[in-house]
Amino acid sequence: KNEVEQSPQNLTAQEGEFITINCSYSVGISALHWLQQHPGGGIVSLFMLSSGKKKHGRLIATINIQEKHSSLHITASHPRDSAVYICAVESRGGSARQLTFGSGTQLTVLP
């Protein structure tokens, strides 16, 4: 069983729809990251959170530490939101901080 599970693996939405991507993890973490990866490989960090909720523009990320679960929401989705969204949990082995990644959710927003 993977330490970080994302769902769904693939998601197709119409422009304007509200989108939710889920992430569950099984290990103790110090923080959880949501990342966006566009075709070609470049990764952009969207959020880093360890509790509660963060909002940036149309993006909202929440985390429930007790339930080991996080969600990424996109309001009023747009075709330019099409990308792979990756959840990664941050744990510490000794002094090194390590990210363990989920396999990603491929989002396609149709015009």
Next chain:
Amino acid sequence: ETGVTQSPTHLIKTRGQQVTLRCSSQSGHNTVSWYQQALGQGPQFIFQYYREEENGRGNFPPRFSGLQFPNYSSELNVNALELDDSALYLCASSLGAGFLQETQYFGPGTRLLVL
């Protein structure tokens, strides 16, 4: 733009060869991490360097090695390449010492194909 660059962008090697991938971090970023991302999968942590010392390693064999230099550049070296080493290799830098919760800034990656 994250300010993190990687070279080369693409590379083709044959099995058994050696390869060096390079990463240039943002100025002032003391920590660099390297990740391997196979096609269709999430990235996997290879190792992390802080101020030129390795301070964490994932489940990768010793033929994966690295260096970090004082000018905020770093290298990933892979010896005795295997077909399964074909992947996108990403570096990410951050400001702190590796034990703080900080944003990591990713480079665009180097896509390696081993034939």
